Amino acid sequence: MSDKLxxxxxxxxxxxxxxxxxxxxxxxxYLDRIASLDGRxxxxxxxxxxxxxxxxxxxxxxxxxxxxxxxxxxxxxxKDIFCTRGVRTSCASRMLDNFIAPYDATAVAKLRAAGLVMxxxxxxxxxxxxxxxxxxxxxxxxxxxxLGRVPGGSSGGSAAAVAAGLAPLATGTDTGGSIRQPAAFxxxxxxxxxxxxxSRYGMIAFASSLDQGGPMGHSAEDLALMLNAMxxxxxxxxxxxxxxxxxxxxxxxxxxAGLRIGLPREYFDDQLDAxxxxxVETAVKALxxxxxxxxxxxxxxxxxxxxxxxxxxPAECSSNLSRYDGARFGYRCADPKDLTDLYCxxxxxxxxxxxxxxxxxxxxxxxxxxxxxxxxxAQQVRRLxxxxxxxxxxxxxxxIGPTTPTVAYAAGAHSKDPVTMYLGDIYTTAANLAGLPSxxxxxxxxxxxxxxxxxxATHFDEARLLGLAHQYQRDSDWHLRAPAAFT
Amino acid sequence: xxxxxVIGLEIHAQLATRSKIFSGASTAYGxxxxxxxCAIDLGxxxxxxxxxxxxxxxxxxxxxxxxxxxxPRSVFARKNxxxxxxxxxxxxxxxxxxxxxxxxITIDVDGQSKTINITRAHLEEDAGKxxxxxxxxxxxxxxxxxxxxLLEIVSEPEMRSAAEAAAYMRxxxxxVRYLGICxxxxxxxxxxxxxxxxxxxxxxxxxxxxxxxxxxxxFRFIERAIEFEVERQVEIIENGGKVVQETRLYDPDxxxxxxxxxxxxxHDYRYFPDPDxxxxxxxxxxxxxxxxxxxxxxxxxxxxxxxxxxxxxxxASTLANDPDTANYFELAIAAQxxxxxxxxxxxSGELFGALNRDNLGIAASPIKPAQLGQLVExxxxxTLSGKLAKQVFATMWASGRDADDIIAxxxxxxxxxxxxxxxxxxxxxxxxxxxVEQFRAGKEKVLGFxxxxxxxxTGGKANPALVNxxxxxxxxx
Numbered sequence: 001m002s003d004k005l006x007x008x009x010x011x012x013x014x015x016x017x018x019x020x021x022x023x024x025x026x027x028x029x030y031l032d033r034i035a036s037l038d039g040r041x042x043x044x045x046x047x048x049x050x051x052x053x054x055x056x057x058x059x060x061x062x063x064x065x066x067x068x069x070x071x072x073x074x075x076x077x078x079k080d081i082f083c084t085r086g087v088r089t090s091c092a093s094r095m096l097d098n099f100i101a102p103y104d105a106t107a108v109a110k111l112r113a114a115g116l117v118m119x120x121x122x123x124x125x126x127x128x129x130x131x132x133x134x135x136x137x138x139x140x141x142x143x144x145x146x147l148g149r150v151p152g153g154s155s156g157g158s159a160a161a162v163a164a165g166l167a168p169l170a171t172g173t174d175t176g177g178s179i180r181q182p183a184a185f186x187x188x189x190x191x192x193x194x195x196x197x198x199s200r201y202g203m204i205a206f207a208s209s210l211d212q213g214g215p216m217g218h219s220a221e222d223l224a225l226m227l228n229a230m231x232x233x234x235x236x237x238x239x240x241x242x243x244x245x246x247x248x249x250x251x252x253x254x255x256x257a258g259l260r261i262g263l264p265r266e267y268f269d270d271q272l273d274a275x276x277x278x279x280v281e282t283a284v285k286a287l288x289x290x291x292x293x294x295x296x297x298x299x300x301x302x303x304x305x306x307x308x309x310x311x312x313x314p315a316e317c318s319s320n321l322s323r324y325d326g327a328r329f330g331y332r333c334a335d336p337k338d339l340t341d342l343y344c345x346x347x348x349x350x351x352x353x354x355x356x357x358x359x360x361x362x363x364x365x366x367x368x369x370x371x372x373x374x375x376x377x378a379q380q381v382r383r384l385x386x387x388x389x390x391x392x393x394x395x396x397x398x399x400i401g402p403t404t405p406t407v408a409y410a411a412g413a414h415s416k417d418p419v420t421m422y423l424g425d426i427y428t429t430a431a432n433l434a435g436l437p438s439x440x441x442x443x444x445x446x447x448x449x450x451x452x453x454x455x456x457a458t459h460f461d462e463a464r465l466l467g468l469a470h471q472y473q474r475d476s477d478w479h480l481r482a483p484a485a486f487t
Numbered sequence: 488x489x490x491x492x493v494i495g496l497e498i499h500a501q502l503a504t505r506s507k508i509f510s511g512a513s514t515a516y517g518x519x520x521x522x523x524x525c526a527i528d529l530g531x532x533x534x535x536x537x538x539x540x541x542x543x544x545x546x547x548x549x550x551x552x553x554x555x556x557x558x559p560r561s562v563f564a565r566k567n568x569x570x571x572x573x574x575x576x577x578x579x580x581x582x583x584x585x586x587x588x589x590x591x592i593t594i595d596v597d598g599q600s601k602t603i604n605i606t607r608a609h610l611e612e613d614a615g616k617x618x619x620x621x622x623x624x625x626x627x628x629x630x631x632x633x634x635x636x637l638l639e640i641v642s643e644p645e646m647r648s649a650a651e652a653a654a655y656m657r658x659x660x661x662x663v664r665y666l667g668i669c670x671x672x673x674x675x676x677x678x679x680x681x682x683x684x685x686x687x688x689x690x691x692x693x694x695x696x697x698x699x700x701x702x703x704x705x706f707r708f709i710e711r712a713i714e715f716e717v718e719r720q721v722e723i724i725e726n727g728g729k730v731v732q733e734t735r736l737y738d739p740d741x742x743x744x745x746x747x748x749x750x751x752x753x754h755d756y757r758y759f760p761d762p763d764x765x766x767x768x769x770x771x772x773x774x775x776x777x778x779x780x781x782x783x784x785x786x787x788x789x790x791x792x793x794x795x796x797x798x799x800x801x802x803a804s805t806l807a808n809d810p811d812t813a814n815y816f817e818l819a820i821a822a823q824x825x826x827x828x829x830x831x832x833x834x835s836g837e838l839f840g841a842l843n844r845d846n847l848g849i850a851a852s853p854i855k856p857a858q859l860g861q862l863v864e865x866x867x868x869x870t871l872s873g874k875l876a877k878q879v880f881a882t883m884w885a886s887g888r889d890a891d892d893i894i895a896x897x898x899x900x901x902x903x904x905x906x907x908x909x910x911x912x913x914x915x916x917x918x919x920x921x922x923v924e925q926f927r928a929g930k931e932k933v934l935g936f937x938x939x940x941x942x943x944x945t946g947g948k949a950n951p952a953l954v955n956x957x958x959x960x961x962x963x964x
Contacts, residue, residue, distance in 0.1 A: 083533040096532065103526060105533060200763075202533040209762035237535050238764050316762055319567050322576020323530040327628070343569055366567070366757035375759060 005029065007480060009074055009168050009222040016063065016073045023063070023073030027056035027117050030075045034119065034166045037486060041142050043151075043161040045080045046088050047120035055117040062115055071229055072115025076169040079158050080121035081128055082108050082213070083202040087118075091204045092136035093126045095324045095331045095350035105202025106234045107171065107213050114229035119167050123157030126352045127321065128175055128206040130154055131424045132414065133182070135354040140411060143185060144483040145449055149408040152182030158216050159186035164486035169217045169226050173203060175210045176309050177403075177428025180440035183216055184403035184452020187442045189479060190216040191223045191466065194459050195435035196241035198227075199234035205320040207313040208239075210432040219479050220441060220469035224248040227462065243460070251467030257291025259468060260396040266302035267401030267427055276402045279444030279451040284400055286475055287468070295396050299388045302430060304381045309429040310422060311365050311378035318362030321355070357418065386434040393458040398468055401427055403440040403452030427454060437462045441469045442478035450478070488725070489689040492717050493697075494652045494682060495644035498659055499637050500669040501613070501677040502545045508612050508636035509536030509579065516675045520618070520629035528634040530574035535763050538563075542636040543767055545668035546586045546610050547777050549638060552666055552784055553605055555590025557774055563610075563764045567757040571628050572615035580639075582758045585609035586767060592662070593786065594654040603655050604643040610767075611637050638668070644683065644694065649713035653706050656680055660706075661785050665810045679704040684716045686724070695720070696730040700737050700744055712737035716744050788813055796820075796827040805835050811850045818856030822864075829863045837877065841884050853887045854880070862890040870894060872901045872951055903950040905957070908941070911949065912957050915940045926962055934958065 005026075006012055015021055021029075031049050038044050052075065059073035083089045083101035090096045104112065112118070125135040133141040133156030141156045143149040144164040151160040155172030159182035162170050172179040174192035183190030191214045198213040205211060215226035227248045234240040261284065268277060288294050326332040326346025333345035351359070365374040392399060404424055414421035431438035436456050443453035453472075457465045473479050507514055510527035527534045550557045564582035587608035593600050613635040618627035640659060646652045660678055663669035671678045685697035700716060703709045715737075720730050735744040783791070785807055792803035806816045816834055820827045838859065842849060854862075862879060865871045871879060871894070882893045894900055902908065915937060916923055926933045934955075941954045 089532065091532070099532065101531070101533065103533075201535050204532045205763075207762075236537060238537050239762075315759065319565050319577055319757070319759070322567060322569065323532070323574060325569060325571075325576060327571050328529060328574060329531065339571065363757065366759055368755050368757070371757075371759070 005165075005168075007165075007168070007218040007482070009071070009217060009225060012074060012168060013070055017068075023056040023059040023075075023117060024053060026073065027052050027075050027119070030119055030167055033164075034161075037164060038161075038166060040147060040485075041144060041160050041164055041166075042139050043123055043141050043157040043164070043166060044077070044120045045090055045092065045123050045136075045138050045157070048087055048118060051087070052117050052119050055112075059115045059117055069114050069229075071225055073117060074115075074169065075117045075119050075167060076111065076171070076226070077119045077122045077158060077161050077167040078108060078171050079124055079155050079173060081124060081173050081204045082171055083204065084108055084118065084121065087121065089121065089204070090137070091127050092124045092138055093350065093352070093355070094137045096204075097137065097331065099330055101202070103202060106199035106236060107230045108202065110232065111171075111226075111229055116169075116229065122155075122161055122170060125154035125156070125178075126355050127204070127317070128154040128173055128178055128211075129317065129354050129358055131177070131181060131421050132409075132411070133157065134411065134415065135352050137352065142411070143408050143449075144486050145187060146408070147485075148410055149449065150185065150411050150413075152185035152404075152408060154178040154182075155190070155216065156182045156185075159183055159188055159190070162186070162188045162216055162218065163483060165482060169215060169222060171213060171230070172216045173206075173211055173213045174428075174432065175206050175212075175313060176432050177425040179214050179216060180403050180428050180438060180452065180454060181425060183440045184450065184454075185408035187450030187478070187481065187483070188216060189219055189223055189439065189441045189469065190214065191227065191439035191462065192431060192437065193227060193231060193462055194241070194437045195432075196239050197231045197437070197460075197462070199232070199237040199240050201234055201236040205316075207316040208320060209316060210309075210313060212432070219473050220439070220466045221249070221252055221473070223439065224252060224463070224466045224470070227466075241460075246463065248463050248466055251463040252470045254464070254467045254471075255291065256287055256468065256471045259287075259292040259398060260295060261287060261292050262295050262297040262392055262396030262399040264297050264299045264302065264392070264399060264401060266299050271405045271423075271426065272402055273406045273446065275446030276405070276407065276451050279446065280400070280402050280453050283443040283453050283472065283476070287472060290471065290475070297392045297396060297399070299385070299392060299430070301381065301384045301388050305385055305430040305433060306422060306426055308378040308381040308385070308433060309425070310361070311374045312382065312433070314358040314362030315365045315375050315378075316362065318359045318366065321351075321359055324350070354418070382433045385430055389430070389434045389436060389456075390458070397457065398465060399456045401454050403427060403454040407446050407449035407451060431456050435459065437465055439465055439469055441473065442481075443476075444478055490686045490717075490721050491689045491691075492647055492649075492713070493644050493685045493687060493694055494646040494649075494713060496642045496646070496652060496655060496680050496682055498640040498656065498678070498680040500640060500659070500663045502542050502636040502638055502668055503670050504539055504541045504545070504636050506539060507634035508539050508542050508610065510634055512634065514635050516672075516677075518631055520627070520631060522631065524615075524630035524633055528574065528630055530576075536579060536761075538764060538767065539636060542610055543586065543769065544777060545666070546608065546638055547769055547774060548666050548668055548781065549608055549640075549663065550587035550590060551774070551778055551781060552662055553587075553590030553592050553608075555605065555608070556588045557769055558584055558586050558588060559769055560584065561586040561609075561767045561769075563761045563767070564758045565761045568754050570614070571626065572617050572630070572633070574615065574630060574633055578612060578614060579761055579764070580611035581609035584766075586769070592655070592658055594651065594658045596648070596650050596654045601651065603645050606641045606643055608638055608640045611639055613637050638663075649710040649717070652682060652713055653710045656709055657706055661808060665782055665785050667782070667810075673704045676704060680709065682709060682713055684713055684720070685730070686717055686720045695724075696732050698730065698732065698744070699734045701734055701747060703737060708737055708739055711739070711742055712744055715742060719744065782810075785810075796824065798828060798831055802828075802831050802835065806831060809849075811848065815849050815852070815856045819860040819863075822857070822860050823867075826860075826863050826867055829867065830860060833859060833863055837880055853885075854883050858883060858889055865890055865894065869903060869950070870900055872948075874947060874951070875899050875901055878947075900948065901950050902945055902948045903953055905953065908945070908949050908953055908957050909961075911941050911944045912954070912961050915944060916958075916961055923962065
C-alpha cells in the first residue's frame with residue numbers, strides 16, 4: 001500500500017470497502033509511523049501493537065462476513081483518560097502509572113463495537129489539567145508544526161498524533177477547551193459535544209459537571225462519523241442525556257444560505273492576536289459569501305467565564321481526586337509510618353505541581369466560610385453565562401469566533417505563570433460552563449502555525465455545527481495541510 | 488439544682504433494597520470480605536454512581552408515614568473526608584435538600600403520649616469497615632458494606648429522658664419494619680443510632696454543651712448510655728467543670744461512655760452537590776402511588792385491635808408490635824374474627840413459647856396462621872379441650888399437619904357424650920369411697936382429684952367441664 005494515505009476517514013473507509021487495503025495493512029501503516037516518528041512528538045503513552053493487529057484482523061473478518069459498519073477497521077487512538085480493559089490507563093499521572101482498568105469506558109466500548117481498532121493511548125496533561133500538555137508524568141508532547149512549541153492541552157497527545165498522521169482519529173476530552181484548543185494549535189478538527197451526549201462512564205473524572213468526551217480528526221465529516229459511533233444514552237452515567245440516537249452526518253450537505261451567524265464582540269477584543277482575527281474574519285466572510293448572514297452579538301458575562309471556570313473545575317477536581325489515596329489502587333509510597341503518612345506521601349509523591357495547585361484551590365473554594373463566596377457564586381455566574389448564550393440563540397443559529405487568543409506558544413513559555421496559561425482558554429470555557437456543543441476547525445495560519453476557528457451552537461445542535469464546518473471545509477484546504485516534518 | 492436532659496437522636500436505618508444505593512452489588516449480610524463490592528463501590532477511576540430507585544421509594548414511604556414534607560427535588564451532595572474505609576474520599580449523602588423534611592411521630596412513655604418532631608430523613612451511602620485483627624500491625628478493609636443505602640432520621644432535640652429516647656427509637660424501629668423498608672436487625676447493624684445528649688438547669692432555655700454517643704445498637708444500651716452520660720455531665724457541672732463537645736462511645740461491658748474524638752478533629756466536610764448525580768425528583772403521581780401502597784401503620788393497627796377485635800391494650804400491643812406477628816395474627820383470624828381473643832392467647836402463649844424454644848421467627852413458624860385458626864376453631868366448637876388442643880398443637884408443630892388431620896388420625900376428639908362420662912364417673916366414685924366421704928365432709932379440694940381420675944380413665948378426652956358438672960351432680964345425690 002502507498003505511503004500517502006488519504007487524510008479523510010470517509011475515504012479510508014472506502015479504501016477498506018473496495019479492498020484497496022486491509023485493516024491489518026492500515027493498522028500496520030499507522031503502527032509503523034508511530035514507531036518511527038513518535039520519538040519526536042511523545043504523543044503516545046502506550047502503544048498496543050499486538051492488540052491493534054488482532055483487532056484489525058477481526059475487523060477484516062467482519063468485513064469479509066459482510067457485517068462491517070462505516071468505521072469498521074479504521075484505526076484510532078484513545079486519550080489515556082479513557083479506561084481500557086486490560087490496557088494501562090494512567091491519566092498521565094504517576095498516581096495511575098500501574099493502573100489497569102478492568103473495564104472499558106462506555107465510549108471505548110462503543111468504538112470497539114463499531115469495529116474501530118485502538119492503536120494505543122495518547123499523552124495528555126496530568127488528569128487533564130493544563131493547556132499545554134507539559135504536566136504529563138510521561139513528559140511533554142511536541143507540536144508537529146514546530147517541535148519547540150506546545151501542542152495545547154489537555155488532549156495534546158491526541159491532537160499531535162492526528163496532525164502528524166500517526167492516527168486518523170483520536171478521542172479527546174474537553175473540560176474547558178481541551179479538545180478545541182489543542183485541535184486549533186495542531187491544525188486539526190475537534191468537537192466537544194453537548195454535555196451528556198457522550199457517556200462519562202469510564203472517563204476518569206477531572207471536573208464532572210464540565211467534562212465531555214468527543215472526537216478529534218482531520219475534518220468535520222470525520223468527526224461526524226466518529227461521533228455517530230461514540231455518542232448515545234448510557235444508563236451507567238446519570239448525567240447522560242436520554243434521547244434517541246441520531247445521525248450526526250445528516251446535515252453535512254445542508255445549505256449555508258440563510259444561516260444566521262453570531263459574532264460576539266467579546267471574542268474579538270484586544271487580547272486577540274491580529275493574525276488570528278484576520279483568519280477568522282476571512283473565514284466568516286467566506287461563509288457570508290455562501291449566503292449566511294452575519295450578526296454582531298454580545299455575551300455580556302463572558303469576562304466571568306474564566307474566573308468561574310477556575311473555581312468550579314478545581315472544586316470538583318479536589319473531590320474527584322480524593323480517591324487517589326494509596327489505599328486501594330495506584331501509587332503507594334514506600335513504608336508509610338501511619339495512615340496520615342500514607343495519604344500525604346502517596347499523594348505528595350504521585351501528583352504533579354499543576355494537579356496539586358488545583359486541588360489546593362478547589363479545597364479552599366469549598367471550605368466552609370468560602371463556599372458561598374466562591375463555589376456558589378461561580379455556579380450563579382454559570383447560570384448567567386448560559387442565559388447569555390440562550391438569549392443569543394434566539395437570534396442566531398451558530399456563534400463563531402477564534403478558538404484561542406494566540407497560536408501555539410513555545411514550550412515552557414508559561415511554566416512560571418499558570419494564570420497566563422489559563423487565559424488561553426478564554427474563548428473555550430464558556431461552552432463547557434453552559435454545556436453547549438462547540439467545535440474547532442482549521443482556518444488559516446499565523447507565523448506558520450495553525451489557527452483554529454470555533455463554532456458553537458445551542459444544545460444538541462451538533463449536526464448543524466458539523467454541517468456548517470463541513471461546508472467551510474469544502475471551500476478551504478487548511479484541514480488538508482500536514483506539517484512538513486510529518487508528510 | 489434541678490437538671491433537665493435534652494436528647495436528639497440520629498437513627499441510621501439500613502434500607503432493605505437488594506442492591507446498593509449507587510451500584511448493582513448485593514447488600515446481603517455476612518459474605519466474605521470484599522466479595523460484594525463492585526468497581527463502583529471501590530471507587531475505581533472513571534466509574535459513576537446511578538441511584539437505586541427503590542431506595543428513593545422507601546425514603547418517600549417513610550416520609551409519608553411520619554406525615555412529613557416530601558421534597559420534590561432533593562439533591563445528593565458529597566461529604567468529603569479521608570478515611571480508609573471511604574473509597575472515594577467522599578460519602579454521597581444529602582445535605583441542603585433532604586428528601587424528607589419536617590415529620591413527626593408519637594411515642595408513649597408511662598401511659599403518656601408525646602409527639603417528637605423529626606427534622607429530616609435523608610438518603611446516604613454507608614462506608615466500609617476497618618478490620619484491626621489478624622493483620623499483624625496493619626489493618627484490613629472490608630468494603631462489602633460500602634454503598635449500602637441508609638436512611639438517616641434526625642429528630643429535634645425534644646426528648647427529655649432516656650426512657651423517651653428508647654421509646655422513640657422503638658417507635659421508629661417498629662415503623663420501618665412495618666413499612667418493609669428496613670429489616671431492623673440491630674445485631675447486624677441494620678438499625679443503629681447516635682444520641683446527642685446535654686443537660687441544662689431546669690427552666691433555662693439555652694441548650695447545654697452536648698456530647699454525641701455513637702453507634703448505639705440496642706434499646707437497652709441507649710437507655711443505659713444516656714443515663715450514664717447525663718450523670719457524668721451533671722457531675723462535671725456541679726463540680727464547677729465544663730462539658731466539652733465531643734464524640735463518645737458507649738462500652739456496654741463497663742457500662743460507661745468514653746471519648747472517641749474531640750472537637751479539635753472536627754472536619755470541614757466541604758459539602759457540595761454531587762455533579763455525577765441529577766437532583767432526585769419525586770412527582771405528585773409518584774407520591775400518590777406510594778401512598779396507595781402504604782400498609783396500615785402500627786398505631787392504627789393497635790387501635791383497631793382494641794376497638795374492633797376487643798383485645799386489651801396489652802394483648803394488642805404484643806401482637807401489633809411486630810409486623811410479622813401482626814400479619815400472622817390477622818391471617819389466623821381471617822376466617823373467624825370472632826375468635827380473635829382466643830387466637831391472641833394462643834399466639835402469645837403456646838406459639839411464642841415454641842418459637843422461642845426453637846429460636847424461630849414467626850414468619851418461619853411450622854404452623855401456618857390458618858392452621859392455628861383451625862385449631863382454635865376446634866376448641867370453640869367443643870371438638871377439643873384445652874388440654875387436647877395442646878397435644879394437637881405439639882403434633883402440628885412437629886409435623887406441619889392440620890389440626891383436623893391429627894384429630895381424625897389419632898382419635899383425639901373430645902368426649903362430650905354424657906352417658907359415657909356418667910359411666911366413668913360412676914366407676915371412679917365406686918373405686919374411691921374414701922375421697923367421696925371426704926368431699927361430703929366438706930373437703931372440696933378432693934373434687935380435683937376425682938376429676939383427674941375421670942380424665943385419666945377417658946384417656947384425657949372427656950370434656951372437663953362436663954366431667955366437673957357430672958361429678959358434682961353424682962355427689963349431690
